[in-house]
Amino acid sequence: MAWTATNSEGYEAPAALAADVVVLTVRDARLEALTIDREDGTRALPGGFVQRHESPEQTARRVLGDKTGLDAVYLEQLATFAAPTRDPRGWIPSIAYISLVPPATQPSDPNARWTSARGRHPLAFDHRAILRHALDRLEGKLWWSNVAVGILPRTFTLSQAREVYEAIANTTYDPPTFARDLRTTGLITPTGSKRTAGPGRPASLYRFHAKKPQWGAGHRKRITG
């Protein structure tokens, strides 16, 4: 049976309010999304219902904690999907979020798994459209924000950063040019130490100035504040 709800004024109300999260990371140079295996065999994005007296962002963080064990991660509202028939259970709008987590994150929920973000896996509900929307948003913000903070470790080499940027942008960058351009964003600073891993010259380590979401120097065609 479909869920329904009626408010105290006598009008039909949404049966519930959902918060779904597109959890992304970069593993082995591939952009991956966290998906949940459902009982009916289909897959879906992690999500949950917004409780009364809870903001949707809190719901998203709660879901993230349940599925990954993480608590302090990059989280940004994406868009709300509210077509009246999007959920077969009833009138359930969903507020979608994007979250970026470190690649070492292991799902704490046994039904959660990493899936290629650009693969062609079918997803339940309208989650495929939500995922697509998330990728578009992320690509657009990549160079104009410090979103990569969420995925990279606290200190990182320019090669590690490049791998993350390439996976998100789905392209390749010339290493010297990438290093120059990332440095001129003003978002990162060298830590002074180096990292040796196998053969090759040791790489300098960097960190982001701000751990919090922040816009970069951005466009030339600037808006006066």
Place this chain on the structure above:
Amino acid sequence: MAWTATNSEGYEAPAALAADVVVLTVRDARLEALTIDREDGTRALPGGFVQRHESPEQTARRVLGDKTGLDAVYLEQLATFAAPTRDPRGWIPSIAYISLVPPATQPSDPNARWTSARGRHPLAFDHRAILRHALDRLEGKLWWSNVAVGILPRTFTLSQAREVYEAIANTTYDPPTFARDLRTTGLITPTGSKRTAGPGRPASLYRFHAKKPQWGAGHRKRITG
């Protein structure tokens, strides 16, 4: 009394779902937003409740039609505001939209009026935050999309376009440079005719290629499709 709703599963559900619209235009080189005078003397953004079997976008268009008489306008989802206490009437999340309309638009609702978008007028609920969010979004998209289509007439001079761009970006542009840069976006084409208005050399008329929302050539630091 506060509105409440309970769903068929026994859980508290949102009392209603709202759709609020930030309707913007440029009049006399100023960015203005449509506001509604409420019975209690406060002002608010135009909005309404989403009906069952209606998408929030349809709600937004319905509200727009009621307040302005317009039907085919630029409309884009902005974000959802759903703090549990945002509406004193109860748990009522609001999906906010941005709409851009021609400057000649006269409110058809007697309580609707144009207000300076960057003024300091207080607004009911969290509508001040919604408006601020809308301005930020619009500034960010200005040069990377054809949003100005919604405000400019079907054919327009580069001076008219410049006035709109300057009002949105809250800055001034060098006229020759503005003309060059808008032309190189590839979004507009000359119609061949000219417009004479008062003294001065007649201006060439242009129109946008696409009437529909569309992204421009955009960033150099390009993402491969």
Place this chain on the structure above:
DNA sequence: TAAATAGTGTCTATTAGACAATATTAG
């Protein structure tokens, strides 16, 4: 030594900002 990875330097094309100079109208 060779292989591998990191980093510097440079050249060119594009884009942006500023502004001089010219063009075309009304009055």
Place this chain on the structure above:
DNA sequence: CTAATATTGTCTAATAGACACTATTTA
């Protein structure tokens, strides 16, 4: 003619893309 607006052209600075070359490590 003068005032006003539109448009063309040019100069410079910043940014982006490509790539040659040097540096530092492991094996």
